Amino acid sequence: xxQLLESxxxxxxxxxSLRLSCAASGFTLTSYAMSWVRQAPGKGLEWVSGIRGNxxxxxxxxxxxxxxxxxxxxSKNTLYLQMNSLRAEDxxxxxxxxxxxxxxxxxxDYWGQGTLVTVSS
Amino acid sequence: xxxxxxSPSSLSASVGDRVTITCRASxxxxxFLNWYQQKPGKAPNLLIYAASSLQSGVPSRFSGSGSGTxxxxxxxxxxxxxxxxxxxxxxxxxxxxxFGQGTKVEIK
Numbered sequence: 001x002x003q004l005l006e007s008x009x010x011x012x013x014x015x016x017s018l019r020l021s022c023a024a025s026g027f028t029l030t031s032y033a034m035s036w037v038r039q040a041p042g043k044g045l046e047w048v049s050g051i052r053g054n055x056x057x058x059x060x061x062x063x064x065x066x067x068x069x070x071x072x073x074x075s076k077n078t079l080y081l082q083m084n085s086l087r088a089e090d091x092x093x094x095x096x097x098x099x100x101x102x103x104x105x106x107x108x109d110y111w112g113q114g115t116l117v118t119v120s121s
Numbered sequence: 122x123x124x125x126x127x128s129p130s131s132l133s134a135s136v137g138d139r140v141t142i143t144c145r146a147s148x149x150x151x152x153f154l155n156w157y158q159q160k161p162g163k164a165p166n167l168l169i170y171a172a173s174s175l176q177s178g179v180p181s182r183f184s185g186s187g188s189g190t191x192x193x194x195x196x197x198x199x200x201x202x203x204x205x206x207x208x209x210x211x212x213x214x215x216x217x218x219x220f221g222q223g224t225k226v227e228i229k
Contacts, residue, residue: 033216035216035218044208044220044221044222044223045157045159045165045208045210045220045223046220047210047217047218047219047220050216050217050218051216052216057216059215059216059217061217062122095164095165102170102171102174103171103174104171105152105153105155105170105171105174105212106153106212106218107155107167107170107210107212108155108157108165108167108210109167109176111164111165111166112164113164114164
């Protein structure tokens with residue numbers, strides 16, 4: 001059974017840093033693209049960052065480029081999101097999502113339950 | 122970046138109603154369009170992929186159509202468990218995927 005378990009969220013001051021983790025089970029991270037998607041309180045979904053299954057390429061939304069870094073530890077089957085220079089507008093529930101491709105169409109077929117990041121002084 | 126615009130932002134409907142939600146892309150995305158349902162306090166759930174293919178386990182009252190820039194999600198007969206927020210997502214650009222702003226379906 002595929003499971004994604006996020007952790008690492010919390011309250012941080014503006015300008016601070018936080019590292020989110022997503023422990024995956026039931027599949028191997030190296031076989032699938034993975035993404036982080038966030039949702040500000042009462043707002044819609046925003047794709048934040050992604051990493052290819054082979055780990056060779058990473059991608060970021062313009063809103064986080066240069067501040068966030070996606071990575072993974074294959075030995076732990078865990079995905080990370082290092083978030084630096086945090087701003088109030090980064091406050092959101094952060095989901096990790098497993099990518100898949102069906103008939104050449106990419107999609108997210110599994111999501112974690114999310115971890116809440118609050119940026120406030 | 123490709124922008125996705127959904128309409129309406131919210132709607133009120135009754136059980137048994139036919140409901141249609143539209144999603145428009147700022148440029149052609151072929152059929153690289155997915156639909157998700159999100160209930161309060163839960164993660165999104167995939168309903169439709171590749172514009173019109175039903176994800177396994179999703180009831181057949183859900184259907185999708187469209188290509189290029191204009192897409193629709195239709196619920197043929199709204200059920201109590203369908204009251205939720207629906208999002209479209211484009212996956213045309215490699216790992217730079219954007220969502221629509223969402224459509225909240227509420228009980229009339």
